[in-house]
Amino acid sequence: MILPIVAYGDPVLKRLAKDISESYPKLESLIENMFETMYAAAGVGLAAPQIGLNIRLFIIDAAPFAEDEEETEENRLLLKSFKKVFINAEILKEDGEEWVFNEGCLSIPDVREDVVRPEHLRMRYFDENFVEKEEEFTGMAARIIQHEYDHIEGILFTDHLSPLRKQMLKGRLNGISKGKVKVEYRMRFPNLKK
Numbered sequence: 001m002i003l004p005i006v007a008y009g010d011p012v013l014k015r016l017a018k019d020i021s022e023s024y025p026k027l028e029s030l031i032e033n034m035f036e037t038m039y040a041a042a043g044v045g046l047a048a049p050q051i052g053l054n055i056r057l058f059i060i061d062a063a064p065f066a067e068d069e070e071e072t073e074e075n076r077l078l079l080k081s082f083k084k085v086f087i088n089a090e091i092l093k094e095d096g097e098e099w100v101f102n103e104g105c106l107s108i109p110d111v112r113e114d115v116v117r118p119e120h121l122r123m124r125y126f127d128e129n130f131v132e133k134e135e136e137f138t139g140m141a142a143r144i145i146q147h148e149y150d151h152i153e154g155i156l157f158t159d160h161l162s163p164l165r166k167q168m169l170k171g172r173l174n175g176i177s178k179g180k181v182k183v184e185y186r187m188r189f190p191n192l193k194k
Contacts, residue, residue: 002186003037003051008108008156009177010190012049017056017152019088022130024055031085031128034059041185043106045144047151050107052188056088058148065140082141089125089149092134096120101143103157109183111172115160117146 006012020027030053038046038059047058066080096119104112121142124134137145147157158166158173175181179189 001033001036002040003033004186004188005037005041005050005106006052007176007179007187007189008173010052010188012052012054013107013151013156014154015049015054016154017049017054020055020057028128030057031059035061041106045148046106047148049151056152058086058089058152060084060086060144060148062141062144079140085128086145086148087126087128087130089123089152091121091123091149093122094118094120094146096138103147105147105157106185108156108158108173108176109181109187111158111169111176113157113161113165113169115157117143121146
């Protein structure tokens with residue numbers, strides 16, 4: 001089932017999400033619905049707060065980035081098969097050279113900005129079967145994880161921008177919260193006048 005994606009301005013996007021247990025109700029169907037929702041919106045990641053749930057769950061399918069000609073052949077192969085579920089994730093370490101990438105977000109349509117993030121991370125999380133994992137990620141895979149991880153921490157990519165850049169985007173962001181944006185996927189707008 002395709003779920004509506006919560007738009008910028010909804011308080012759930014700014015809350016620290018809560019851990020869940022293996023007995024979380026209908027977890028398997030929630031994950032399936034999140035993938036269906038993400039694909040319908042042409043995204044590469046989706047976090048539970050973006051569908052209105054204040055829980056520490058996000059999904060990723062980096063396959064679209066595998067077509068980027070700037071990626072090495074090794075990275076393209078990695079990204080093509082990089083489809084994962086992250087539950088109760090915790091970043092243990094971020095390091096390496098910081099690099100800039102132009103990020104966007106399904107909750108903030110039609111806004112893309114350069115964001116600086118470190119190139120490596122180590123994290124602990126549970127997969128969809130509640131098997132605990134500790135892994136390292138690098139490059140684009142790390143970037144996508146960092147963006148989605150921010151969502152479960154109540155952080156948006158716009159929070160990484162300079163005060164001046166945020167001020168310049170204020171009108172557009174307010175417009176998004178009021179539904180003044182064209183999107184090709186279902187959205188829920190917090191400040192839409194009924």
